[in-house]
């Protein structure tokens with residue numbers, strides 16, 4: 001039953017898709033432009049590079065993203081398996097040590113021998129069955145070629161947060177604490193601000209020099225990942241109710257909640273670096289250094305990476321794709337990951353998984369039965385196929401959120417809603433897994449202990 005498939009893009013979606021296709025018995029050629037060419041945001045030569053935050057967000061099984069984690073674990077996801085193997089402390093979030101995570105993905109993916117990795121940029125779509133998983137930074141040549149199939153512009157703008165060396169943060173000012181004491185209770189380093197410091201900081205962000213987009217590019221930001229200066233421009237209070245909110249935190253030196261905080265999250269298990277949570281920005285690099293030095297505790301910061309602006313590429317999937325996620329105009333082409341209009345590492349991997357199932361069904365003459373919309377995987381599928389959206393609404397990338405799920409039946413108290421969503425999802429997922437006409441789950445490999453894989 002072996003069929004050869006080309007997957008373009010060795011990111012979160014492409015690796016998951018190739019892995020799932022291989023375990024379903026197909027031969028896969030995975031074409032990745034690195035190490036020969038890299039986008040402006042990619043910094044390593046590994047597969048499955050996490051380009052910004054090292055967090056896969058909440059692991060709480062009653063949150064929408066936590067539900068997606070749980071479902072991906074159940075289907076033997078490559079990405080979740082590797083993430084679990086290389087977790088770093090991050091409160092209730094699933095955050096990973098990125099280099100070890102990427103190495104784990106490569107080794108699990110390539111060890112079967114059914115995936116052949118070919119390096120180099122794809123500029124022409126190859127013959128045969130092809131999965132396009134080239135992500136938000138699809139190279140320009142391929143974007144141009146894809147636009148011929150879709151007939152429209154395929155990108156908008158998004159931004160990336162800076163990383164600071166841990167030993168350059170002044171720990172006489174910073175305090176360790178997780179919001180509401182979640183997880184380890186002290187997984188985050190918090191930089192507290194008084195009201196006057198905060199307002200001066202907001203004013204500096206507004207006045208700071210930003211990197212200008214090219215004349216022909218109209219910046220369109222994803223609402224969930226706005227640059228801090230764009231938030232600052234929307235009002236003085238916006239940041240203190242957003243990424244700088246102080247709720248659930250108390251400065252042990254004053255015994256009270258600060259006016260605002262900058263939260264630092266571990267970049268690595270050894271604790272040598274932190275990222276500034278939610279601090280994606282398009283300020284110029286010299287301006288970032290100048291303005292961020294005014295944050296209490298960062299006067300002598302050593303920056304390991306500055307924030308950046310980046311392009312996001314996606315297609316109007318509800319209009320352009322069939323129900324099996326192939327292109328209506330060219331059914332041998334499938335789209336997986338962020339390019340299909342999902343947002344986030346885990347969502348992109350999930351989309352890679354869904355495409356593998358749909359493609360397997362096509363190649364084996366089986367009916368593709370997507371997970372029910374009440375599950376997190378099914379909710380993402382509802383988004384990509386347009387079922388979750390009102391008629392005529394513009395298609396925008398999104399993370400997995402409860403708004404994508406069908407509403408709960410009957411009246412459910414607000415405080416019981418998350419548990420109700422999770423319970424319904426688990427029951428419906430079980431039913432789907434038992435009844436789908438195609439296999440849904442890979443054998444789940446054992447999670448190696450950190451010591452085994454770091455040795």
Ligand SMILES: Cc1cc2nc3c(=O)[nH]c(=O)nc-3n(C[C@H](O)[C@H](O)[C@H](O)COP(=O)(O)OP(=O)(O)OC[C@H]3O[C@@H](n4cnc5c(N)ncnc54)[C@H](O)[C@@H]3O)c2cc1C
Nearest residue numbers: 009011012013033052053122134135139337338344345348
């Ligand atoms: C700067 C930036 C910051 C982000 N921050 C976050 C974050 O903090 N958290 C989060 O969850 N998500 C974040 N995202 C979104 C994140 O990129 C996606 O969630 C995820 O990486 C998408 O997975 P993907 O597999 O679709 O694409 P990617 O992971 O980007 O993988 C695509 C791969 O295709 C390769 N490629 C591109 N063009 C070609 C070509 N022509 N030929 C061959 N190979 C090609 C690329 O080199 C890359 O390896 C960010 C995105 C960007 C760009």
